[in-house]
Amino acid sequence: MTPEDKKLLERINDYADRVLKDFDPQKTRVSFQLEKLKPIMEEIAQETGASVEEIFIKYMDLASQVTVSRETKFQNTIGNMTKYGDVHDA
Secondary structure, three states: OOHHHHHHHHHHHHHHHHHOOOOOOOOOOHHHHHHHHHHHHHHHHHHHOOOHHHHHHHHHHHHHHHHHHHHHHHHHHHHHHHHOOOOOOO
16 A cells, blocks of 8 residues: 555545544445545545545545455464464364
């Protein structure tokens, strides 16, 4: 992830933390969440000359990369714990 990508992701996530703080993401429709994020995506699109759709796609791609990276780290940690006997089967 480039430094610019990281800034974009952090900027949108920071905005999301403010505008969606009172909503449970598991119980809130995705369309509602996206509507709440639209202003920051429009702002970034204007600044960069990209379309809102391009910003949305980039954001979703970057968020997916972070999710995959975290899951991989988690699985590696669990694997290491099992390997070294820190986790026992019930």
